[in-house]
Amino acid sequence: MAEITYRRPEVSDAKNIVDFYNYVGGETSYLSFEKDEYPLDAAAQEAAIRELEGNDTNIMLLAMDGEEIAGIATISSTHKIKARHDGELGIVVAKKYQGQGIGTTLIKKLIDWARGNGVTTRISLDTRADNIMAVSLYLKMGFQVEGCRKNSTLLNGEYYDLYIMGMML
Numbered sequence: 749m750a751e752i753t754y755r756r757p758e759v760s761d762a763k764n765i766v767d768f769y770n771y772v773g774g775e776t777s778y779l780s781f782e783k784d785e786y787p788l789d790a791a792a793q794e795a796a797i798r799e800l801e802g803n804d805t806n807i808m809l810l811a812m813d814g815e816e817i818a819g820i821a822t823i824s825s826t827h828k829i830k831a832r833h834d835g836e837l838g839i840v841v842a843k844k845y846q847g848q849g850i851g852t853t854l855i856k857k858l859i860d861w862a863r864g865n866g867v868t869t870r871i872s873l874d875t876r877a878d879n880i881m882a883v884s885l886y887l888k889m890g891f892q893v894e895g896c897r898k899n900s901t902l903l904n905g906e907y908y909d910l911y912i913m914g915m916m917l
């Protein structure tokens with residue numbers, strides 16, 4: 749099993765991050781974007797990484813196998829006063845690294861960071877209800893299913909439900 753290290757991104761990681769998201773978008777249908785549909789290019793990703801520096805309520809965490817990105821998890825929050833306590837979690841682990849505990853470690857680290865940032869008191873996420881691996885991971889970490897958006901994903905002519913999940917810290 750690969751030795752994985754966890755760290756925040758640097759500006760020089762921007763292209764790798766964009767390539768990673770565009771690649772994993774094609775590996776799984778569970779992400780909101782498909783292959784090559786990741787909305788940022790390398791320049792926009794660099795700017796996004798700069799914005800994270802010193803940001804109390806937004807974070808990106810990379811799981812690295814040497815120079816290769818194995819997984820990425822993020823918490824994104826609005827700056828709006830009434831909603832900034834509620835961070836939205838996003839996570840993806842590349843297929844060849846799944847089932848090794850990387851997703852669990854990424855979420856643990858994000859929860860610890862959120863508990864310590866002085867603002868975030870809740871974490872939210874959406875996931876396809878049939879994404880068994882993700883739903884089990886989130887339940888294991890303490891998230892609850894708070895609601896369901898029926899038929900909110902349409903893929904190859906089939907509708908899928910989305911669970912709204914959340915946890916108070």
Ligand SMILES: CC(C)(COP(=O)(O)OP(=O)(O)OC[C@H]1O[C@@H](n2cnc3c(N)ncnc32)[C@H](O)[C@@H]1OP(=O)(O)O)[C@@H](O)C(=O)NCCC(=O)NCCS
Binds near residue numbers: 842847850884885
């Ligand atoms: C969901 C995802 C992030 C999990 O990452 P991972 O590194 O594979 O997760 P872990 O190895 O830490 O496993 C986490 C939990 O998933 C569950 N799990 C793992 N393999 C499973 C399987 N084959 N069937 C059911 N549940 C499984 C278990 O609850 C496991 O915890 P446990 O090992 O303590 O029992 C990863 O599968 C992924 O990126 N999937 C594609 C993208 C995606 O769905 N992202 C989430 C969108 S909301």
